[in-house]
Amino acid sequence: MSSEQDNVILKSSHVYLNSELVESIFGSIHYAYVTYAVEQKKMLITPVSSQWFVKMHKPTQFLLKSRNLKGDRTLAIREILIDNDLDTTDRILEYEIVERTNLIKISM
Template identity: 80%
Template structure:
């Protein structure tokens, strides 16, 4: 089985099935890194509650292929928080009620 979330060249790769479930037809995401949790949080820009709770940065979900995989260029978050930039599979969970992806960094 293909991994659903990976880090490659400072980009978070999201599998099409995950993109469909969380983002539907939204092409922008809010992203923030929560130092206390060691987690990156990703949600569609339609999630207004997220802006009130965090100070997220807005990113374009770039199309990667015809299947619908998308990527987020998160280099600035990795650098700002001195995070491991090596290519790897990322452990994550989806909070379906709020369309939130929590990624262990």
């Protein structure tokens, strides 16, 4: 269905993260902080170990749910989509990674 570069997908109000992305950003952490930066039109996702993120944003904590044995995980972000009146259409999402801060920035 998806190729290597389709790492981030929105499906049924869930953000799908592939195992390589999860491994590199989250390692063994199973919770993420998520917030929507209105001015950037980006969803920001980072491990709960990122204390700086809490100080800069007012994030919501989400469980990274296991999707398969490969290690793919999903975040149920329906409330963020609804609260910010975002497009809930299933699609591949463009994203960038800020490795220095373990941050995933997803264009919405």
